[in-house]
Amino acid sequence: MMDNLRAASNHVVLKVILGLIILSFVLTGVGSYLTGGGSDYAAKVNGQEISRAQLDQAFNSERSRQQQMLGDQFSQLASNDGYMQQIRQQALSQLVDQALLDQYIKDLHISISDDQVEKAIFAQQAFQTKGQFDNAKYNALLANAGLSADRYAEGLRKQLATQQLINAVANTDFMLKGETSKLVELVSQKRDIRQATIDVNALAAKQTVTDDEIAQHYQQHKNDFMAPEQFRVSYIKMDAASLQENVSEADIQSWYDQHKADYTQPQRNRYSVIQTKTEADASAVLEQLKGGADFAALAKSKSIDPISARKGGDMGWLEPATTPDELKNAGLTQKGQLSGVIKSSVGFLVVRLDDVQPEQIKPLAEVRDAVADKAKQEKAVDAFYQQQQKVSEAASNDNESLAGAAQASGLKVVETGWFSRDSVPQELNFDAVKNAVFNGGLMGQNGAPGNNSDVITVDGDRAFVLRISEHKPEAVKPLDEVKAQIADTLKHNKAAQQAKAQADKLLADLNAGKADVLSAAGLTLGASKTVDRNSQDPVAQTAFNLPQPAAGKTTWGVSEDMQGNVVLVALDKVSSGALPQEQVDEMVKGMTQNNAQLAFEALLENLRKDAKIKYGAAAQMQ
Known part of the structure; x- marks a missing residue:
């Protein structure tokens, strides 16, 4: 079987596929087996290096995975050497675990067949x-990853x-029928409760x-009353979309x-090919073709390239960029023309030119609207960059305001109100702009306004120049401002x-059998309701922590509701429930998987x- 895999990766059609496919493909878990030693090792596991x-490969893979998962946040973490060393240690730990498992598998004589x-x-x-x-995709992906079939x-x-x-290991864990029944009974249990609420807000009004x-x-608690660092910003916004204007016919013709x-569709050629192992085989095939033999029939019976052979040697339409050099250099110019025997990196070839499709150019009239849009966009982009250049030069020459930049560009200066990191105006809510405002580079001495920013481009079609107008550092809010909140x-x-x-006093009295204490306190138990174990209500969760009441009796407890009120809970009854079989199966599966883990x-360990x-x-990191 391995011989077949090696043979499948060795044919001329693969070169065509590689010319047509642009694909990023990661072969998870393979690379770590394929790189070898050197004296500067990371670890030795029972002598295995x-x-x-x-x-490095495992570290880079984990680093890329976390970068994709965390996005912009990762760039901040990546600057921390300790964090990057932690990633490296995690990668090494996984390699050590894999080495231990490989050795254990070998000791157990676990083997995987070719089949x-x-x-x-x-x-x-x-x-x-x-x-x-x-097969073609298989070979192309392996080639792209730099791997052989073996x-x-x-x-x-x-x-x-x-x-x-x-x-x-996973299949060794299971649950007995009795264990499952008890688990289902526990999970599906329901409890009947009543509750009396002490309104905390009503009491607060009397304090x-x-x-x-x-x-x-x-x-x-001064730290609870911190006013965040705040800024007021002046800025000029440039927008490529605002610079779009109609283009002339001359502009359209020039762009086209x-x-x-x-x-333009370049000339395309269609070839058929027969691939052989030896030059003698190719020569024999060529003689049969010259004698009138059917090319497709010979390709199916003689070609060692399985993909093209199934198609009678047909390789489809090929453009110059995707045509292998062996075919380009075969000197075939006429339909039906046969090549001689061609030596190639995959054996020997006999090629026929089946058809030629001349170069085709779409006339301007057919694509005028699309060309006009392109010309308009290009003209706007050129104007956009010219505008940026003017604003940048003016902002650099007059670094104490944006007046010069506004005059040079004809754009107005916009002034924001006060904002913090958590309340950035929508117009400026771009990572590059926020970084310029908050990283301190635009601040002068003692918190005074500093220089104008450079041109900051966002989303490719907008740009800003800005300066900090005013700044307030983080500070404790004055007492007068927070006095009512504290009260x-x-x-x-x-x-x-x-x-x-x-509630604690009432609970003690109720447990002592004094049933009339609730009414004396002006409290009334509400109607009975049934709650289950999945309820997120803290009162229901308290009910499931209370001991089961005796028949005809009540168990009492104290809890809080979702609004922060204090609640007296009366547990009257505990009853068993039932679960759908699908849910039972999923629960058992989860338990066994957890135990297997x-x-x-x-x-x-x-x-x-x-x-x-x-x-x-x-x-260690170097």
């Missing part, structure tokens, strides 16, 4: 076209062996606080003449304490404990 190259590898390759969607394995198959074999070990209490709270290649907080805190103390983590692991210099 993990090289610097392997660690299993072949089925796995054929099943991968990345290698399929319309649900069927595409190397990829070997990496995949190790992946499959690891997966077989994981499956073996009083002194100026001394307010002042003391202010001194103790300069970009005629964009509307409300203190009143609410006093009310909450009073409500909790009242714990078992697998324990396996790795034991392997690490018993292993001899030595870390080298390459484990």
Whole structure:
């Protein structure tokens, strides 16, 4: 089977496919098997070396993954050497785990057959076209990743062996029928409750606080009353869209003449090919063709290129950019013309030119609207860059205001109100603009306004020049500004304490059998309601933490509701529920998977404990 894979990667059609396909493809988990040693190693696991190259590759892969996941936030984290070293250590830990698993798999004599590898390759969607394995795509992707068929198959074999070990561990966990029944009974349990609410807001309205209490709270919690750093900004906005204007026929004709290649279909040739292993075989094929043999029939029976052979040698229409050099240099100019025997990197070829499609140029009349749009956009972009140049020069020459830049460009200066990092005006809400405002580069000494910014381009078609007009550093808000807020907080805190103390006393009386204490306190139990374990209501969660009541009795508890009120909870009844079988199956599956994960983590922990692991210099960032 491996011979077939090697043969499939060695044919002339692959060169055509590589000319047509631009594809980024990552072969996960293969690279770490393919790079080798060097004395500067990262780690040795029971004598097996993990090289610097392997660690660098794993580190770069993890770095790229986190960059895609975190976006702009990653650039800030990447400047932290400690964070990057942490990523490197994580990558090394994963390589050590993989080495331990590889060794354990070898000890267990777990093996993957060629047939299993072949089925796995054929099943991968990345290698399929319309649900069927595409040999050409397979070869092109491997070539793009710099891998041979053998190397990829070997990496995949190790992946499959690891997966077989994981499956073996996962499949050892199960739940007994009785355990499942008890779990279902517990999860589906329902509880009937009543509740009496002590309104904290009503109590707060009756509270009083002194100026001394307010002042003391202010001194103790100053960090809660910080006013964020704030800015006022002056700016000039440039917009390419505002510079678009109609173009003349001469402009349209000129743009078309300069970009005629964009509307030109180059000459295309259609070839058929027969590929052989030896020159003698190719010569024999050529003699049969000259004797009148059918090209398609010979291609199907004689060509060693499986893809073109199935099509009778037909390679389809090829443009100059996608035509292999062997065909370009064959000297074929007439339809039906045969080449001689051509030596190539994949064997020997006999080629026939089947058809020629001359160069075709779309006339201007056919594409005029599209050309006019392009000419208009290009003209606006040119004007946009000229405008940026004027504004940039003027802003640099007069660095104490934007007046000169406004005069040079004919654009007005806009002044913002005060804003912080959390309230940037929508007009300026671009990462590049915010970075210029907040990074300190536009500030002068002692917080005074500094210089004008450089031209800041955003989204490709807009640009800004700005300066900081005024700045307020982060500071504690004055007491007078937050006095009312503190008073409300203190009143609410006093009310909450009073409500909790009242509830605790009522709870003690209720547990002592004094049933009339609620009415004496002006409280009434609400209607009974049934709650389940999935409820996010804190009152319901409290109910599930109470002991089950005896028949005809009530269990009491204290909780808070979603509004912060104190609630007395009466638990009257506990009953069993039921779950749909699908939900039961999913629950059991989740439990067994969780247990299997714990078992697998324990396996790795034991392997690490018993292993001899030595870390080298390459484990650290350089």
